[in-house]
Amino acid sequence: MDVRVQGAVAPDPFLSAAELLETEYDLSRPVDVDIREDPDQRTWAAHYPDRHVLNISRQAATSVMARELALHEYAHMARYEQQHASHMQSTEEALFLALAGKSVERRKLSHCYQIANHMKDIYADDITLDIAPATKLIDFFAAQLASALADRPIEDSRPGSQLETAGSDPEITAVNAAFALALVERHSLIDKSHRLYDLAHAAGDDAPAVDLAAFKTRFKSLGEDPSESEYRKTLVDVTRAYATAE
Template sequence: MDVHVQGGPAEPFLGARDLFSTEHDLKRPVTVRVREDPDERTRVSHSDDAHRLTISRQAATSAMARELALHEYAHMHHHECGHPSHTQSTREAIYLALAGRSVEQRKLTHCYQIANHMKDVYADDIWMPVVPGDKLVPFLEASLAAAVADRPGDPPTWDRSTSSTRVRQPSEPAARLTPAADPDITAVNAAFALALCERHDLVETDHRLYDLAHAAAQDAESVDLTEFKRHFAALSPEPDESEFRKALVDVTRAYAGGGSRAAD
């Protein structure tokens, strides 16, 4: 694996490279660009002859830097191998799932996040057998605890002028009017965290993560925590394109398929 780091510490990314290459390889070189913007965190782009990882300095110097790098290398690996989770058009699957239905803009935005969770499941299947998950569990726990604590006293408010069935791309800014965490997607995130931990046997059933997930589920009456945990945990290790598309359509309908008006 050929990894070049620009603008920040090289050790986490080179260390991750050495670990990753014990089990897998990347044919294309990787350029890591460390940026000052704390909101950048991680962003990956691909071309026919290279991969590029852009990451914030905050993330690149954090205790999770090596694990973040391993995670992104796994995404690159799936991209090179043409894994269905990384070749299936999310936009296409969402339109297929929600055809003829009217869905809130926030729900459509969340559908992209849920699709990303499904990609993450497959990326984590690649790197998690390489290193222990002792850092990941506290990270998931802290993230979920912060989201549960940040829940609004009333349901989150969104600018209804943007509500439509046009699927907004993830790069477009949300028109949210309140800063608090959205209870619905927090509950789905909790289901993802539990599914990930159970898929890789990272926690016992009495772990605090289950209590946090239960609290998140209580704040989101329309989200069935058990159902979404099953969606993530039951993803086939080696799906074909049709199987993954069906899984993505099913989870999209489970989350946002309740509308009744015809789509625009």
């Protein structure tokens, strides 16, 4: 596996992640690691005929999660090379099928893309959790969810006031919580006493329109190797369920 780090950061996390992946999987195309300065764009993978590109912010590349983030993106690349249905399906096509003729808020449409990414992430993390410890990932999920809950909008309770502060959107936070629980349960990583469950239940309470348990089941029960039509139908059903929830 050929990894080429472009930028003034230590290559060790990226090379270490590559070594982990190679214990069970391999990539036929080389990987260019492109360091970005925008801290809000954490990581994403791009695929080209002659290479893959791991785009990662400098902040993420120098964090304690660097190896885990790199391994996650390498797993996406492996799924792409396998031509797994989750990584071949056009998100735009699925959203068109799911939402044709429906009026959907812009924020919910944005969230539907995030949900589609969660479904891809399930399949990528089926690889990463098969070859690497899950401790950091579980802690990361808990920290991210706790941060979103702390940043949730707060309504002004004074009589006649309709003011609400900006913050994390409770509905997508609940879906994110469902995704986190689905992944850890899919791989039997924690027991019911873990704080992630308390955080997820709090997220669900903040978003009564989102059926957290149902979304968890949808993510958790994704088939290992669905056909293209099976995966398309699942993605359409999930995004429609979220976009039309009231």
